[in-house]
Amino acid sequence: MKLFDVYPLQPVTITRAAGSFVWGDDGTRYLDMYGGHAVISIGHTHPHWVKRIEDQLEKIAFYSNSVHLPIQEELASLLLHISGKKNYQLFLCNSGAEANENAMKLASFHTGRKKIIAFRHSFHGRTSLAVAATDNPAILAPVNVTDAIIFLPFNDEEALAECFKNNRDEIAAVITEGIQGVGGIRVAADSFLRSIREHCDQSGALMIADSVQCGYGRTGNFFAHDYAGISADIYTMAKGMGNGFPVAGVLIAPHIKPKHGMLGTTFGGNPLACAAALAVLEVMRDENLMVNATTVGNYLMEQLRGIPSLQQVRGRGLMIGFDVPAELSGLKNELLSQTHVFTGEAKPSVIRLLPPLSLSLREADMFLQAIQSLLSNQPQPEN
Numbered sequence: 001m002k003l004f005d006v007y008p009l010q011p012v013t014i015t016r017a018a019g020s021f022v023w024g025d026d027g028t029r030y031l032d033m034y035g036g037h038a039v040i041s042i043g044h045t046h047p048h049w050v051k052r053i054e055d056q057l058e059k060i061a062f063y064s065n066s067v068h069l070p071i072q073e074e075l076a077s078l079l080l081h082i083s084g085k086k087n088y089q090l091f092l093c094n095s096g097a098e099a100n101e102n103a104m105k106l107a108s109f110h111t112g113r114k115k116i117i118a119f120r121h122s123f124h125g126r127t128s129l130a131v132a133a134t135d136n137p138a139i140l141a142p143v144n145v146t147d148a149i150i151f152l153p154f155n156d157e158e159a160l161a162e163c164f165k166n167n168r169d170e171i172a173a174v175i176t177e178g179i180q181g182v183g184g185i186r187v188a189a190d191s192f193l194r195s196i197r198e199h200c201d202q203s204g205a206l207m208i209a210d211s212v213q214c215g216y217g218r219t220g221n222f223f224a225h226d227y228a229g230i231s232a233d234i235y236t237m238a239k240g241m242g243n244g245f246p247v248a249g250v251l252i253a254p255h256i257k258p259k260h261g262m263l264g265t266t267f268g269g270n271p272l273a274c275a276a277a278l279a280v281l282e283v284m285r286d287e288n289l290m291v292n293a294t295t296v297g298n299y300l301m302e303q304l305r306g307i308p309s310l311q312q313v314r315g316r317g318l319m320i321g322f323d324v325p326a327e328l329s330g331l332k333n334e335l336l337s338q339t340h341v342f343t344g345e346a347k348p349s350v351i352r353l354l355p356p357l358s359l360s361l362r363e364a365d366m367f368l369q370a371i372q373s374l375l376s377n378q379p380q381p382e383n
């Protein structure tokens with residue numbers, strides 16, 4: 001049977017990984033500055049993560065949410081401690097799209113309203129409401145078309161105010177990434193996030209912070225939205241949460257009350273996923289990875305700003321993007337084929353860096369040497 005051919009593939013077959021590196025089937029070592037779409041948070045195959053999953057596997061891998069699973073409470077309590085979102089409630093699920101789908105559904109249940117504000121260049125996932133709130137008509141099937149979503153320009157406080165003025169009692173929620181990832185590493189202005197918070201407070205709408213890519217310590221704060229000094233009503237989390245084990249979650253403010261049957265999933269919150277997620281938080285705490293993300297991220301951005309052909313270096317922590325001029329449009333592929341470095345891309349000409357939060361300064365230097373050697377057409381130094 002053939003695989004359904006929906007993914008454009010890079011010409012590499014990866015067979016093993018450790019820390020910030022992966023190895024191809026021919027033995028070539030690659031520096032991973034992309035973490036498989038921002039998923040690798042504590043480093044590939046971290047020994048504590050492997051051990052915790054192995055230990056759990058020997059106890060029990062799965063039972064459904066029809067019984068008490070204490071490991072879910074253990075995860076909730078560590079998550080609330082590290083995120084600082086005291087008294088929030090946790091709903092566990094399996095992917096970023098599912099987390100956003102549940103967040104928007106919950107906002108609609110809670111408010112009894114039908115409209116969601118989303119922003120230009122957003123990405124929230126590929127399931128029904130999540131894809132409708134994603135600003136990419138190419139991935140919207142006719143069946144996903146809905147008038148429930150109002151798109152506004154990103155970082156435009158006037159447009160936001162105008163929309164709330166005209167639709168005040170209809171808006172169930174505003175959903176926004178703290179830093180748009182797929183959209184090209186565009187940072188939400190602190191004042192824009194505060195303005196969303198105020199409009200939601202005044203109108204009774206909920207603020208949903210899509211933290212699937214920018215959350216979980218990636219920017220140096222647990223949530224990128226924390227930089228604005230506000231709390232959202234709902235946070236969605238996925239990618240870095242399991243370091244590659246599929247697990248996602250929705251953090252829900254205490255004023256939003258649950259009802260039996262309101263949300264649900266078969267696999268979400270299974271003990272194996274919880275063990276992986278707990279291992280991630282334990283390593284983040286014990287190895288101070290949020291501080292590392294800030295230190296190494298700031299260093300990388302400062303050094304990249306010194307490279308004349310790279311424009312508008314931007315981001316926070318280890319969520320970094322920069323524009324490349326048209327003549328460097330092949331940079332991502334050249335970084336991979338010639339210097340053995342994985343990076344990401346956003347259309348039309350943005351390079352995205354989303355490495356493990358454990359990236360060391362030495363590894364950051366390896367990346368900088370690689371990019372400089374390419375840009376100056378020098379032979380690549382040994383790594």
Ligand SMILES: Cc1ncc(COP(=O)(O)O)c(C=O)c1O
Pocket residue numbers: 037095096097098100123124125126177181182210211212213214238239
């Ligand atoms: C901000 C954001 N939200 C949601 C998603 C969807 O996550 P998933 O692919 O796990 O469904 C993504 C995936 O890239 C994302 O970047």
